[in-house]
Amino acid sequence: MSDAHAVVVGGGIGGLSAALALxxxxxxxxxxxxxxxxxxxxxxxxxxxxxxxxLDALGLGPTVRRGGHGEAPGGIRNRHGRWLSRVDATEMVRQLGTTALGVHRATLHRTLREALPASSLHTSATVEHVESDPERASVRYRTPNGSRTLTADLVVGADGLRSRVRAQLWPQHPGPVYAGSTAWRAAIAFADPVPAAITWGPGAEFGMVPIGDGQLYWYAALNAPPGGHAPDELAAVRERFGDWHDPIPALLAATPPGVVLRNDIHHLAAPLPS
Ligand SMILES: Cc1cc2nc3c(=O)[nH]c(=O)nc-3n(C[C@H](O)[C@H](O)[C@H](O)COP(=O)(O)OP(=O)(O)OC[C@H]3O[C@@H](n4cnc5c(N)ncnc54)[C@H](O)[C@@H]3O)c2cc1C
Structure with missing residues (x-):
């Protein structure tokens, strides 16, 4: 396939991974x-x-492992800290060949980006239309200098949750819908050893994952109506999760104001027809 050309729409983790594989x-x-x-x-x-x-198949396993944190045996706890189930890391390695890994999104994204030729990456390029016939596809996109078109043997739609490519290929599909929960998350400095684990409470979940280099990622998810915002999102998390088991209060205490992200969770409830 040496002269075959693939156009990947979207430079997120999915798009860069597909681009690297190709x-x-x-x-x-x-x-x-x-x-x-x-x-x-x-x-x-x-x-x-x-x-x-x-990532191993893409040749990036060693780099990603160095930049992340192999997940220590964790599992699922209740909000008082009692383990409901444990992950057997030895068994995971025996069956799957590897443990899971905690990593900062930015580290993973940079690793993928650096493995691709810089000349293949085009920013400020918004895809507006994909035209396909059985032989070749054409992709029209907008740049600050005007509209351009590329022809391609393959187009990969990796333009995320609200994908324009998907909407164009399956115009009848209803698209993403609210999944019923909102999620807060943050990456913080926290060097104490913590297992990668999830905690379940009524209509709520808290997760913690060491991501290497003395950093830890936590998230908190709550069943809630969509569109909610608090004037101080960290205070909202503390109010809801601050009396859960250790080290959750300590993680929230170590979180600087302003680093907490909040997103409502949407998903494709209806499968695509093909
Ligand atoms: C709160 C939360 C926690 C999560 N935790 C995990 C986790 O722990 N582990 C895990 O594996 N997954 C997790 N996920 C899911 C994971 O984040 C997504 O599956 C993944 O990021 C999707 O990557 P993507 O490249 O497909 O899409 P995106 O990251 O959305 O990238 C799409 C890209 O396409 C670009 N784009 C969009 N439209 C166009 C256009 N018309 N033209 C050109 N470019 C365009 C966008 O700018 C963007 O850069 C989580 C998601 C959320 C919301």
């Missing part, structure tokens, strides 16, 4: 990203064993 297979790849700069914001990520294996 590049490693000899495709010429163009990534079109609407943001003016290619960078991942956000907090941490828990990479499950299948994701770590995918």
């Amino acid at each position: 590049h490693r297979q000899g495709w010429r790849v163009t990534v079109l990203e609407r943001a003016p700069e290619l960078r991942e914001v956000g907090a941490g990520l828990s990479l499950m064993a299948n994701a770590v294996r995918a």
Whole structure:
């Protein structure tokens, strides 16, 4: 496939991973990203064993492991701290070949970006229309200097939750819907050893994941109507989760104001027809 050209719409973790896989297979790849700069914001990520294996297949496993934190045996607790189930890391490695991994989103994104030829990455490029016939596709996109079109043998729609490519290919699909919960998250400095673990309470969940380099990622999810905002989001988390088991109060106490992100969770409730 040496002269085959793939256009990847979206330079998030999904788009960059797909672009790298295609590049490693000899495709010429163009990534079109609407943001003016290619960078991942956000907090941490828990990479499950299948994701770590995918990164191994892309040749990035060692780099990502160095930049993250192999998840120590954790599991699920109740809000008083009693373990409801434990993860057997030895068994996980025996069956899946790796543990899960905690990593900062920005670290993973940078690792993927640096593995791709810089010339394949185009920012300030907003895809507006994809036209496909059985032979070739064309992708029209907007740049600060006007509209451009690329032809491609393959178009990868990796333009996220509200994908324009998906909406164009499946115009009847209802698109993402609110999943019923809102989530706060933060990456903080926290060097004490903490297992990667989830805590369940009534209509609520708290997760903690060490992500390497003395950093820890926590998230708190709560069943709630959509669109809610608090004047001080950290105070809202403390109010709801501050009396849960250790080290949750300590994690919230170590969180500086202003680093807490809040997002309502949306998902594709209806599967795509193909
Ligand atoms: C609170 C929360 C916690 C999560 N925790 C985890 C976790 O622990 N582990 C895990 O594996 N997953 C987690 N996820 C899910 C994970 O974040 C997503 O699955 C993943 O980030 C999706 O990546 P993506 O590249 O598909 O999309 P995105 O990251 O949304 O990237 C899409 C990109 O496309 C660009 N784009 C959009 N439209 C256009 C256009 N028309 N033209 C050009 N570019 C365009 C956007 O600017 C963006 O850069 C979490 C999600 C949330 C909300």
